[in-house]
Amino acid sequence: MxxxxxxxxxxxxxxxxxxxxxxxxxxxxxxxxxxxxxxxxxxxxxxxxxxxxxxxxxxxxxxxxxxxxxxxxxxxxxxxxxxxxxxxxxxxxxxxxxxxxxxxxxxxxxxxxxxxxxxxxxxxxxxxxxxxxxxxxxxxxxxxxxxxxxxxxxxxxxxxxxxxxxxxxxxxxxxxxxxxxxxxLMAGTKLERKELGGKEIHWLVSVLQSAVYYSCELGGKWVDANDVRHFLQELKFNSEFSEPREVYRYVQLCHNVEYLVPSDILWKGLEILLCDGTEEYKRRAFLCIKWMLGLAQKQKLNKGFMDVQYVTELAEIFKKHASLLPLREQIGITWQFGVIYYSDHEMLLKVAENFVSNAQDIDGDAGYRLVQAYLRMDCNTNIAFLTKVVDLVQNQGRNIPPFKLLSLTCDLMRHHGYYEVFSGILDSCFQSGLMKEESLNVMKPKGCMWIVELCGRLEIEQIDKYIKKIPPSLYQADGIQYCAEKLKNKCQHSSKKAVLAAVQIILGGPHTARVIPVLPIYQPIVEFCLNELNEPEDMKLVPRIFDENGFLKMENMSALPERWRRIAVWILHDEDFFINKPMLTGVVKAKKHFLYEAGYREVLEVPFFMVKGKSASLHKFFKEELKKIPHIR
Structure with a gap:
């Protein structure tokens, strides 16, 4: 159903x-x-x-x-x-x-x-x-x-x-x-199937599709959506649906009334579309999968849950038919699975293999999407793929939009850290003019955050030849200061204060923990520190790795006395995990890795539902989590 x-x-x-x-x-x-x-x-x-x-x-x-x-x-x-x-x-x-x-x-x-x-x-x-x-x-x-x-x-x-x-x-x-x-149409959708022949069913689907489609432009109501959905639920998809255009029209109607096509029907429908053999119907098969993925994502936005079994069935359908689709469409669908944080390494690696073998005539946009999919699905990348992406991007030269170049570079650094093969892309990024003060002052916040994260990751890995290229005035630019101010405000949210209070009570007082902004990953965390005796230390005595605005202070990364340990605590939401695996998404895992590189020995994870619950439950949870830290007193 x-x-x-x-x-x-x-x-x-x-x-x-x-x-x-x-x-x-x-x-x-x-x-x-x-x-x-x-x-x-x-x-x-x-x-x-x-x-x-x-x-x-x-x-x-x-x-x-x-x-x-x-x-x-x-x-x-x-x-x-x-x-x-x-x-x-x-x-x-x-x-x-x-x-x-x-x-x-x-x-x-x-x-x-x-x-x-x-x-x-x-x-x-x-x-x-x-x-x-x-x-x-x-x-x-x-x-x-x-x-x-x-x-x-x-x-x-x-x-x-x-x-x-x-x-x-x-x-x-x-x-x-x-x-x-x-x-x-209302009467037609309620007719018993025996009253409608095969051709009449297709005619009715066709006019329902038109009625839904044109209602958008004129604000009319030629058809009742609930009647259409009921009709689709009762409709049997059998041998009468044998023509590609009939299948496509049916899926298009389902999409337009936000009705998820049952996976078994979609499976049969795609086989009919792809058996046509033409590029046009291959493209339409791609659209059918893309539409249903989009509806599954919209379901989560509107109702707070996603039908994971349905998405899994879509993934299996796609993997079976992927080789019949043009490479660009293979990449587009794989990327779409990554967008909703569905992780399937088998799917990704197969498409990436096709990309490495056949991407001579595909522009850098395809590589950019695969890089994003690798990051989101947290899949290990081989050097052949990275080299292919870099070559395609560099072949585009100045034709690649600066913001796409910046986003791609940032994703590569998030997922892999610095590789020498990235030098050409990094050089282009620094030469693009995006880091000039006049550009930063008019840049959208998202672009500013990419720049802060990219520079932060280069600093944390101590890649000197690029650290020297970071303009001294970069962090004073209006756009970046705006992002820093917004993150400071997030530090004052009730959820952060609740976590801070719980940690302070358990550790012994307000001096034992503090909330700090970490601007390169745009994340507030609670931090505390254990001294050589494994006791909580007064945070006033602990040098800050990130200042009050969230900027990295490189000189303090190694400023702790020997055997002292920094511990970070952060709040995780449902969307920080894969929808089909109880694991952190690649994006969140990259943030966690950044904290380790910055000097945090442990990163404790607090589910958001614990923060929204009773404080006693949160305290109990923290006591259990703190016991996992070796030798803590």
Whole structure:
């Protein structure tokens, strides 16, 4: 059974169509009109030129009914399309002949007695021309007429009409046929399966997808999302879903109403998409996995939990099909798993192996994403991969955006520390101008933090040739001072104070521990120190490795008397652990490693739920944790 990620709040309620998507809709409508017009005119027997000439030279008997006038409308429409360069005509046309013909239909009441196909054809024509006041009046009248005859139509005709009205609503900025479509779709989603044949199921999925898709642009309500979800839950995915476009449309509908496609169905669907063999459907298979991963992530944001079993099933599906996807898509999905802190080294290593073997024509962005995935999944990296990434980045030279270069360099240093192979990237980073005061003062906080972390890691590893390149005024820049001030404020949060109080009570007084900001990892910690007798020391006598603003004081890293030990305590949240393993994520593990390098002998971890609970429970927890420190008194 599928899973719904949120209540009735849908992602499409805030999504807006891009200009490109809008143009695609216009082109699609033109293609449908062209196909329908050519098929319709084949039955007439005359050429387009003859039809136009006969009508314009006075053969007004064509105006007796819609069947007589429609060939002229289609012939003019085809000529308009032919006169415009294909795939460049993404605007609605202005043609007096079409406008005049539609007004003739309106004035002479030619809609009466017409058949569904003819009326649906008029919807296609409406998607071709500019909506003047007269044209809008015509389609309001067509809407009124169709409401009267709608119930007599076959389900396929009604579904085609739904598509037409939805397209026209978007192009005219109207809400045509809103209530009638909603009632029809609500009834359709509640029909027993035996009442709907295979083709009708696909038609219904198609129009549901359109109704959901266009609601975003106009704020309309052509379909009820809960009805769609119920329909999807009841829908059987079997041999009737055999065409790639049917599978893709189904998954797209699930995505748009935030319904997690059951993993067994997704597995079958991807096999159908990938068996097509074309690059287009390989890309669509990639999108299907990406969408479902995104919904799983959104589920966590909205409801505070993630269906780990579902994500694991997605991972297995991906690993089975990964080799069939283009390398860029393999990397994109692997990175997406890393984003939600799902760790799968088998997946990552296989994709990285493909990257090393086949990445000659892939830009540095692919390497950048894999570097992030290695860090997040906490996977050991081989030198062949690192060399390939460095080569690709250096081949881009000045074409790589400075902030991407900075982020990549920071991730490499987080996960691996300094390697000589990183020299070229580090040189480029220092030459980029990002560390100049004028850049730092206008830089966003995230960029400032990357710079502080990068410099902090170079300092902590004592890489002198780069430490010398750090501008003396770097830490005085407004952007970095802003980050330091925010971290100092975090040190005052109640959770940090609760941990500090618990440690001080257990160790024997307020002088035994303090909260300090560690700016290079943007993390407040509680620290205390044990002397050579393994007793808590007065922190006023202990030199600070990080000053009051969180900046590293390198001269104090080795300033402790012999056999004294610094201990750090920090709070961990659920998101600091992998969703599928009881282990720290690579990002958090890198922060912990930084504290060890800074001179902390132990790093005690406090679950956030303990801090939010009763103080007695927190004290008891700390007593047990402190016992784990060798020889403490």
């Amino acid at each position: 599928g899973r719904v990620t949120t209540g009735t709040e849908l992602s499409y309620s805030t999504k807006k169509l891009t200009k490109n998507e809008y143009n695609v809709i216009i082109r699609r409508n033109q293609d449908l009109l062209e196909r329908e017009a050519k098929e319709y005119l084949m039955q007439d027997g005359r050429s387009e030129g003859e039809i136009i000439s006969d009508y314009e030279n006075g053969a007004r008997e064509a105006e007796k009914d819609l069947g007589g006038l429609l060939p002229y409308i289609y012939a003019v429409s085809l000529k308009c399309l032919r006169d415009s360069p294909r795939y460049q005509n993404t605007h609605l046309l202005q043609d007096d002949r079409l406008s005049s013909a539609l007004l003739t239909i309106l004035n002479k009441g030619l809609m009466e007695g017409s058949v569904p196909r003819q009326l649906i054809g008029l919807l296609l024509v409406g998607g071709l021309i500019q909506p003047s006041p007269e044209i809008l009046q015509f389609y309001k009248e067509l809407e009124r007429h169709m409401l009267q005859v709608w119930s007599e139509w076959h389900i396929r005709s009604r579904i085609e009409a739904c598509h037409g009205w939805l397209h026209l609503s978007l192009l005219h900025k109207q809400k045509y046929f809103e209530e009638q479509i909603r009632i029809f």
